[in-house]
């Protein structure tokens with residue numbers, strides 16, 4: 001713990017446990033991340049987003065029947081009500097996709113009501129409602145992100161298909177064509193990698209909102225708002241803008257020196273928990289290499305700049321425990337898959353919804369409303385002065 005004062009206040013709650021959870025674990029010194037005990041490296045290589053979401057939400061690897069039913073429920077719930085599309089049509093087309101996503105997710109409870117079932121017996125949520133809403137929200141996320149992409153381009157949204165996996169269907173709805181299998185597999189691995197990460201800022205926001213027994217679509221909407229900031233999910237698109245600004249591989253070293261001298265942040269570097277390279281960044285870099293091979297070496301020139309930046313930053317930042325995080329390489333992959341930069345964070349949100357809902361489900365079984373204290377640093381009580389005396 002750092003910067004703790006006599007009142008026990010710790011800025012950013014660094015090191016303060018705010019929940020108990022069985023969902024994920026990370027060891028920032030060893031660079032280990034597990035979902036329900038399963039290492040993220042194994043899941044990214046061998047599992048699928050549907051299976052990883054099941055593991056997070058239900059605690060164990062599914063058997064064949066369980067996974068088939070879960071995946072089929074997700075497929076059956078991909079369509080959203082027509083009026084959600086109308087909401088999008090009234091949003092400004094140059095608006096931020098995270099705001100569009102949050103707006104539409106927040107509205108889902110009105111189209112799929114049942115809030116009274118959050119306190120079925122006055123305290124606990126009806127478990128059928130919990131399962132239904134998990135499926136509905138998780139299934140809708142990809143549809144909403146792709147729908148906004150189509151609407152803002154002036155195109156009709158593409159209806160989801162039920163014969164494709166979650167990742168395949170998302171790319172299909174975005175690009176109006178079935179994805180190449182290698183690209184779909186990469187998208188799937190990206191969704192697995194971003195699905196959960198202990199009690200980060202957006203998950204904490206979800207827990208706080210969920211602790212009031214608010215409906216799950218608002219729990220996810222709160223988390224989406226929190227993920228949007230550049231210090232959290234919003235960093236991935238800034239990484240690419242930064243690589244653009246650098247201009248060339250030769251400029252990297254000088255750019256970095258200048259940037260650090262000005263005490264400016266290097267996007268995609270640093271993490272509150274990891275003091276080594278984020279294990280997800282290693283996997284994403286491997287995926288980039290696979291895509292490069294698949295495309296016979298054709299990949300964005302920004303990748304070479306990114307590798308050079310990582311190399312130069314090693315000297316300056318690694319002594320402080322600052323290494324590439326998950327956002328450093330993810331944007332390069334998404335851009336290579338034809339996804340616009342301002343949709344990178346919404347894709348993060350699609351995936352992280354599995355983790356947010358897993359935490360919501362875990363918490364409401366033994367809920368207690370969050371109500372921390374504060375250290376008051378304001379005035380002592382004083383008398384109100386009428387306007388004429390000020």
Ligand code: COA
Nearest residue numbers: 230231232235264265266267268269270271272325326327
């Ligand atoms: N670039 C340059 N310096 C960085 C840095 C970065 N990306 N991340 C941390 N640092 C430096 C800080 O300036 C600070 O230096 P100081 O001790 O000399 O003041 C030190 O490292 C500790 O950083 P701090 O901001 O206290 O860490 P934190 O745990 O509060 O913040 C992040 C973590 C993620 C918010 C921070 O690393 C950051 O802003 N990263 C860039 C944004 C990003 O990529 N976010 C995605 C996270 S997955």
